[in-house]
Amino acid sequence: MADTEWDTDVVIAGAGPTGLMLACELRLAGVDVTVVEPLAQRSGESRAGGIHSRTLEILDQRGIVDRFLDEGELQPVGHFSGLYLDFDESESRHPYPLMILQSAVERLLEERADELGARVRRACEVTGLVQDATGVTVELRSGGTAAAPLRARYLVGCDGGRSSVRRLAGIGFPGTEATMTALIGDVEVPDLPEDYVWVRRTPAGDYSAIAFEPGWHRVITSEFDRVAGRDEPVTFEQLRESMVRVAGTDFGMRNPRWVSRFSDAARQADRYRAGRVLLAGDAAHIHFPAGGQGLNMGVQDAVNLGWKLGAVVRGDAPDGLLDTYHAERHPVAERVLQNTRAQSALVRPGPQTDALREVFGALMVFDDVNRYLRHLLTALDLRYAVDGDHPLAGRRVPDADLKTPEGIVGVHELLHAARPVLLALDGGAWAARAAQGWADRVDVVEAHSEDGHWPVPALGDVPAPAALLVRPDGHVAWAADADEAADPSALRAALVTWVGPERAR
Numbered sequence: 001m002a003d004t005e006w007d008t009d010v011v012i013a014g015a016g017p018t019g020l021m022l023a024c025e026l027r028l029a030g031v032d033v034t035v036v037e038p039l040a041q042r043s044g045e046s047r048a049g050g051i052h053s054r055t056l057e058i059l060d061q062r063g064i065v066d067r068f069l070d071e072g073e074l075q076p077v078g079h080f081s082g083l084y085l086d087f088d089e090s091e092s093r094h095p096y097p098l099m100i101l102q103s104a105v106e107r108l109l110e111e112r113a114d115e116l117g118a119r120v121r122r123a124c125e126v127t128g129l130v131q132d133a134t135g136v137t138v139e140l141r142s143g144g145t146a147a148a149p150l151r152a153r154y155l156v157g158c159d160g161g162r163s164s165v166r167r168l169a170g171i172g173f174p175g176t177e178a179t180m181t182a183l184i185g186d187v188e189v190p191d192l193p194e195d196y197v198w199v200r201r202t203p204a205g206d207y208s209a210i211a212f213e214p215g216w217h218r219v220i221t222s223e224f225d226r227v228a229g230r231d232e233p234v235t236f237e238q239l240r241e242s243m244v245r246v247a248g249t250d251f252g253m254r255n256p257r258w259v260s261r262f263s264d265a266a267r268q269a270d271r272y273r274a275g276r277v278l279l280a281g282d283a284a285h286i287h288f289p290a291g292g293q294g295l296n297m298g299v300q301d302a303v304n305l306g307w308k309l310g311a312v313v314r315g316d317a318p319d320g321l322l323d324t325y326h327a328e329r330h331p332v333a334e335r336v337l338q339n340t341r342a343q344s345a346l347v348r349p350g351p352q353t354d355a356l357r358e359v360f361g362a363l364m365v366f367d368d369v370n371r372y373l374r375h376l377l378t379a380l381d382l383r384y385a386v387d388g389d390h391p392l393a394g395r396r397v398p399d400a401d402l403k404t405p406e407g408i409v410g411v412h413e414l415l416h417a418a419r420p421v422l423l424a425l426d427g428g429a430w431a432a433r434a435a436q437g438w439a440d441r442v443d444v445v446e447a448h449s450e451d452g453h454w455p456v457p458a459l460g461d462v463p464a465p466a467a468l469l470v471r472p473d474g475h476v477a478w479a480a481d482a483d484e485a486a487d488p489s490a491l492r493a494a495l496v497t498w499v500g501p502e503r504a505r
Contacts, residue, residue, distance in 0.1 A: 008034040008119075009313050011138045011152040013126045013165045015039070017048075017102065018281030018298035019158035020109035020120075022306050024062070027116035028418035029310025034150060035118060036140060038125040042110070045258045047102035048295040049212065050075075053087075054379040054396065055296040056094035058303050061415040061474050065094070067108050072100030080373045081290055081343035082199030082206075083361050088371070091380055091457045093399050093410070101212060102295060129155060129168050129277065136276045153313055156278045156305070158298070161267075163283035169274040175267030175286075175337070180205075180224040180344070183239045185259040189217045191252035203349050205246040219253060221246050224348050227263065234261045264288035264344040266337045272326035280305055285333040290343035291377045293336050300379065301329050307418055307472035316441055317500040328384045339376045371458070381458035382475075387497070388490060390479040391462045397470045398454040402447035411470070414445055418472045420499055425449050427482035428467030434488035435469075437502030438495050442469075469494055 010026055012019045015037035026033045051059075051068065059065040074096045078085040087095045110120065124147060128139030136155045140147040157165025166173060189209055197209040205223040212218055221242040236256040243250045268285045272278060281298030305325045311317035346357060363369045375381035384394040399412040402423070414421050424432045424446045432444045453461040468479035469491065478494035496502065 006135055006152055007150045008032050009153050010034075010309065011036060011126075011136075011150050011155045012158055013138075013155065013163075014158035014160060014281070014283070015042075015106070015110065015120055015122070016158060016160070016281065016298070017105050017109060017295050018283075018302050019156075020106060020113050021299045022156060022158060022280060022302035023113045023118040023120075024109065024116055025303055025306025025418060026310055026313075027113065027118050028062075029307060029314065031310045031313045033118050034152070035113070035120045036124040036126060036138075036150075037120060037122050040123040042103065042106055043258075045103060045260070047260075048105070048289070048292060049099060049101055049210070049218065050292040050295075051098045051100055051105070052078075052292065052296045052378045053092045053094050053097070054382070055299050056098060057092060057396070057399065057412060058299065058474065060094065060399070061412045062418065063413070063416040064108075064112055067112075068098060068100060068105070071104045071108065072098040074098055078374070078377060079198075079291065080339075080364070080377070081346035081357075081360075082201075083346075083357065083364055085364070085374050085377070086370055087374060087378075088457075090455050092378075093412075097292070099212070105295065126155075126157075126159070126164050126168070129165070131275045131277065154276045154278065154309060156280060156309075157283040158279075158281045158302075159283050161282045161286040163279065165277060166269060166279055166283050169277040169279075171274055171277075171279065172270040173267045174270060176265065176341070178227045178263035178265040180222055180264050180348075181226050181228045182220060182222040182262050183234070183242050183259070184218065184220045184262065185236065185239045185253075186212075186216055186218055186257040187236070187239075187253045188215065188255045189219060189251045189253045191249070192217065199347065200247070201347065201349060201354075202246055202248075205242075205349060206347055207243060207246045209251070216255075216257065219243065222347065228261060232261075234259050262289060264341070266341055268330070268333050268337060272330060273322060278305065278309070278322070278325065284329075285337065287337045288340040288344045290340045290347075293340065293377060296379065297333060297336055300332070303473045304329055310418075311500060317498075321498075332379070332382060335376065375458055378457075384475055386475075386477055387493065388478055390465065390476075390481070391456065391459055392454075392465060392468060392476045392479040395456060395459075395476055396474050397468070397476050398456060400454050400464065401450040402445070403450055404445065404447045408450065409447075412474065414443065415470065415472065415474055417443070419443050420472055420477075421445060421470045423447060423465075423468050423470065425464065425466055425468075428465070428480070430488060431467035431480070431491055434491050435495060437504075438499050440503065441499050442495070467491070469498070471498055 280301040449464040
């Protein structure tokens with residue numbers, strides 16, 4: 001959709017999971033997109049190690065989840081600060097976390113972005129930006145020298161915790177400082193006495209050694225009240241020495257593939273939007289990586305933003321739709337920052353924390369507690385603030401089986417094209433008639449629900465609705481039961497809010 005005034009519709013800074021997922025979403029929306037990435041090639045560093053239920057559902061909604069399932073390994077349990085959690089198969093078609101390295105996630109998403117026609121420019125970084133009423137000029141550097149700027153309608157910073165885009169846009173990043181230092185590396189550990197060590201706590205800190213692939217382990221050490229300098233180099237020798245301090249031995253570790261550092265610093269952008277500049281992923285929030293929530297939250301940011309930005313760029317919806325991105329996603333990150341602060345506190349060494357973990361572990365056997373903590377990690381219970389008091393309104397739509405003239409399909413299968421879907425189920429044919437003014441932008445599906453009740457995490461079973469409007473990100477914008485058929489005004493209002501104004505029939 002770029003014209004002579006713009007080189008591209010949207011520039012995305014950063015080709016990590018968040019930026020690549022956003023590129024895929026924008027291409028599905030028909031938007032021209034250019035991703036710029038400082039690295040000349042993918043680093044191959046493993047980094048994050050898992051995908052939770054809601055993210056697997058999102059990938060399923062786009063028809064690509066099997067690519068990820070083929071590369072990873074499903075795990076029947078999770079953890080909260082090293083204390084094990086159970087998962088519930090009734091909550092999702094994808095109830096279990098998938099162990100898969102971030103390097104594989106990035107490769108698969110870049111392959112998908114390439115299939116959809118996104119451009120990825122490597123060895124290219126953002127050095128400046130200038131906004132005006134119609135667009136943003138993005139200044140670039142490539143190979144150490146200034147490159148021709150790109151003129152775009154919007155710029156999205158997906159460029160990590162030290163985001164240049166966030167700094168250039170003047171967006172604040174308040175939060176809490178680090179109180180500990182963790183070192184992480186992918187190494188060979190020939191003298192490890194067991195295959196798998198998980199959060200082994202000692203008076204000096206804690207350590208883990210996780211086997212992702214035969215022959216090498218991901219080793220992590222955490223030492224509290226030892227805070228490394230922001231720009232201090234990270235070396236394999238530091239990791240080895242830390243393991244000796246925490247575990248009393250380095251287990252003969254050798255041949256590091258990758259070594260890095262993280263902390264429990266927790267920060268969040270005070271706004272996710274500054275005019276034509278938006279933030280997503282680690283550029284918008286950083287936190288202690290307990291429970292593997294960071295990559296997942298970034299992908300979910302991208303899917304929340306992508307369809308909205310696409311609708312605005314196409315001219316289908318007003319610019320104000322983009323303000324709902326901050327309104328919906330900022331509270332989600334606040335919740336993650338809080339639960340990861342709690343997890344950091346729960347892993348500290350010392351007898352007081354030992355006692356706290358014992359009490360906390362005893363509480364986790366209760367279903368309500370286990371469910372609450374599970375939902376903090378999986379995000380299956382998220383409910384955005386949308387108009388209407390139907391129990392499904394704002395929640396992610398259950399992947400219910402529907403009977404259509406073409407056969408049985410799951411609701412998530414209907415979202416492959418990343419378009420809004422209006423489901424007119426038993427008693428809901430009136431909804432399709434009420435939505436005729438949006439027929440060019442909404443897929444209308446008339447079907448029969450195979451189940452009389454739909455399972456909703458944190459809520460329980462609810463009666464299958466007569467009709468519902470599902471946003472491209474899989475959240476319900478509006479729903480109604482059969483006895484509400486006499487008043488289509490709420491549906492029309494939801495369509496105006498989330499799809500744009502009605503057009504002449």
